[in-house]
Amino acid sequence: MKKMILSMMAVMGALSLQAQTITGKYEVPKVPDWARNAVFYQIYPQTFCDSDGDGIGDLKGIISKLDYVKSLGVDAIWFNPFFDSPFNDAGYDIRDYYKIAPRYGTNEDAKLLFDEAHKRGMHVIFDYVISYTAIDHPWFVASQKQEKNKYSNYYIWTETNWVDPPFEFAGQFVKGYGQRNGQFMRNFYWCQPALNFGFANPDPNQKWQLPTNHPDVLAMREDLKKVLRFWMDMGCDGFRADMAGALVKTRRVRGNEQFFNTNENETKLFWREIRQLLEKEYPQGFMVAEWSYPADALDNCFHVDFFHWFKGYNDLFQKESWRILNGVSEGHSYFDAEGKGDVRAFLESYMDQYQKTLGKGYISLPMGNHDNARLGNKRSDKELEIIYAFGFTMPGVPFLYYGNEIGMRQLPTSWPQVEGAYQPRNGARTPMQWSQDKNLGFSTCNAEQLYLPVDPDPNAPNVAAQERNPNSLLNKTRQLIALHHSEPALADYAEFVPLYPLTKEQSAYPFVYARAAGKDVVLVMLNPRAQASNATFPVNIKFKKTKVLAGDRFTILSNKKNGSMTIHMPPTSYAIVKLL
16 A cells, blocks of 8 residues: 555656646647547437427437537537437437438438538537447347347357356346347347457357457448448548447456456457548548547547546546436535545546547547536536636547536436436436527427426526527637637647646645647636635746636736746636736
């Protein structure tokens, strides 16, 4: 334990020394031109806009709101799955990769959506869900038959129902399904049979563990490449890969890790094939991973990795059990008014990955998504504004979840749990709040027909009301996005230098860091707690004055002799400050 503590202190000490030097040097990763400094908006199709009054969002509804999305200042949209599905997992269980689900519209509607987004200067990426399919996908229907056929090995089956797989796979297989005498590997839910990318280290005593170069495994991969080409040819500009780090299976990990990151090089080799395919056939194609280990994901595989399935991310926004709503998490979020959180554990994990991936790709810290409780869970608009100031000034590609720009709330634990969306997901996927009209402008249907209920609060935030208020969260969000694009030092690829806090002796608040591109230097100062916070930290850049680009004004003192800066921040405040 003593050695571990000393090791951690050494890491933090090294971090502190490096953090004091702002150089302005940066390297732009090799990404498509349009994505070098992109900001993304995530749309959940079920609940964005309902055009036909059936209570479920659809593609025509999305098309009708593209001008609004464009007005945010974003560059691209990520769509959650819109494919044909039995909807046991809200559409992530795909039944037909080549067909838009009828409740959303048609393939022609999808083509029109892509075209209309492009007309407005925006790009679109789709959800490439290839680690599993729906249980009624034709491939699996054929695979579970007794007679051997082309698809028998497209999924992972053991050889018998009577003998369980080895202990390391406990709980990962479903037995007694279909005609075949065998158990199939599930992927999270029982109704999501795992596609067979092979095993990196197959056990010779388990003949069902096929190697990654097995002909049937390779055939399945080629079919998935055809799916990719289909949607790229349709007009998509890239994809987000669901559970990207867990394609190839292994004996080395147990439990749910098998579905997130198996740490096997063979998974990277597959994604490198996909990267090469895009670079050759679709050179402007963009790849985003749900991997949460950038050192692997950005190793000549993806352009961006979501870094959110790790404890440090929870430390930021959702550490409390009542906030994350999983019943097991305990602690205090850093971005909370009570001021009991700590950013240093996050920073240690983040800097480790940031330094390993400089120039290789982007790390994304999403501002909410469909899998997490909403950021607006018992937070004020000012608190959310501080979170967004963080999100739009950190390096990497910002992803903003629909509705967070107006401060949509996380709805109660008693909310209906539909299509596999158990809490907190159900309360974070509610209909977009457009106006004070019926169903908050989402749909003309009767309330009982809605996919999920709308926020019943008479003061629920909505777009129409915030459009009229220049100081609304919506307009503050627009200003932060515009600043992200206009300031070279805030570009996705600009240098990141943490300044405070770095050592255990320093207070946990405020959080201060520099972004720099050449001689353009910006300091970001964040004090989310509801009490004043002071800090003194070194700044090695010479400057004559400071200019507040966004946020609050407070005392900033510069000591030219020792190259330090002292700030006195009011409660619940932030500032984005340029050094001139």
